Amino acid sequence: xRDRAVDxxxxxxxxxxxxxxxxxxxxxxxxxxxxxxxxxxxxxxRLRANLARVVPPGTDLDALVRLAMRSYARYWxxxxxxxxxxxxxxxxxxxxxxxxxxxxxxxxxRGVILALPHCGNxxxxxxxxxxxxxxxxxxxxxxxxxxxxxxxxxxxxxxGMEVLPLTGGERSPSDVLKDRLREGDRVVCLLADRDLTxxxxxxxxxxxxxxxxxxxxxxxxxxxxxxxxxxTWFTPGGWGIRIHPEVPIAESGRLRDKVAAATQELADxxxxxxxxxxxxxxxxxxxxxxxxxxxxxATDEPSGAG
Numbered sequence: 352x353r354d355r356a357v358d359x360x361x362x363x364x365x366x367x368x369x370x371x372x373x374x375x376x377x378x379x380x381x382x383x384x385x386x387x388x389x390x391x392x393x394x395x396x397r398l399r400a401n402l403a404r405v406v407p408p409g410t411d412l413d414a415l416v417r418l419a420m421r422s423y424a425r426y427w428x429x430x431x432x433x434x435x436x437x438x439x440x441x442x443x444x445x446x447x448x449x450x451x452x453x454x455x456x457x458x459x460x461r462g463v464i465l466a467l468p469h470c471g472n473x474x475x476x477x478x479x480x481x482x483x484x485x486x487x488x489x490x491x492x493x494x495x496x497x498x499x500x501x502x503x504x505x506x507x508x509x510x511g512m513e514v515l516p517l518t519g520g521e522r523s524p525s526d527v528l529k530d531r532l533r534e535g536d537r538v539v540c541l542l543a544d545r546d547l548t549x550x551x552x553x554x555x556x557x558x559x560x561x562x563x564x565x566x567x568x569x570x571x572x573x574x575x576x577x578x579x580x581x582x583t584w585f586t587p588g589g590w591g592i593r594i595h596p597e598v599p600i601a602e603s604g605r606l607r608d609k610v611a612a613a614t615q616e617l618a619d620x621x622x623x624x625x626x627x628x629x630x631x632x633x634x635x636x637x638x639x640x641x642x643x644x645x646x647x648x649a650t651d652e653p654s655g656a657g
Contacts, residue, residue, distance in 0.1 A: 444589025
């Protein structure tokens with residue numbers, strides 16, 4: 352009963368936000384972000400602690416958290432309304448740096464893996480990719496209730512994405528993604544700054560050890576696909592995308608060592624982008640091992656899609 356009520360409330364809210372004129376929706380969600388920052392609930396306190404690690408000492412954290420929560424609220428507002436935003440609008444309002452890097456990788460016929468942190472609006476980045484004719488596959492974490500998860504999947508599929516469940520599917524998502532990458536013209540997009548599998552890679556991230564998913568680098572090592580870090584952010588009237596140069600995968604050595612080295616390069620690229628625009632990083636969960644009681648450094652062979 353509770354799950355049905357949650358899904359029903361979510362569906363009603365989604366429909367209401369889509370019906371609002373853009374200026375009213377933007378103002379309303381900005382106000383929600385400000386209110387959330389003032390209420391300082393657990394997720395906001397975690398965001399504050401995370402941001403304190405990535406900005407210089409003396410930064411006004413109160414002001415930064417308010418900006419970050421407004422950014423996070425904007426992400427949700429745009430997610431609810433993205434089906435009303437035309438591909439032409441996304442194309443016109445998206446600033447892209449490194450588009451030639453993506454084009455070159457795709458023409459190699461190896462397939463491409465785009466690894467992104469939780470920054471800006473990665474959904475609009477997916478729309479930009481699809482609008483440019485790039486077939487897109489991604490993985491989604493299951494939400495509760497199940498009907499809510501199905502609603503999100505249906506929404507993303509309506510935009511043209513192939514969405515694979517992180518758990519509970521007929522096949523492992525990593526196996527399906529390997530098949531897609533071997534087709535040669537497929538783009539796989541994976542959020543890659545938070546490990547969900549408990550089998551991630553320990554990396555140095557803003558001066559301390561964090562754990563990030565092995566999946567992107569492992570897929571690249573297994574298939575020969577190009578691995579490209581990507582940064583996303585908000586601009587006043589649209590979105591920004593930065594496609595970094597390809598992360599090399601060593602040709603020899605232990606698999607885990609190759610994956611660990613590539614994952615560290617992803618972390619370094621993410622850190623560079625986050626440091627430029629920390630207010631657009633939506634990390635309201637624990638990330639660093641020192642913030643995760645009882646978590647030991649990773650030692651097992653990497654597995655999973657991340």
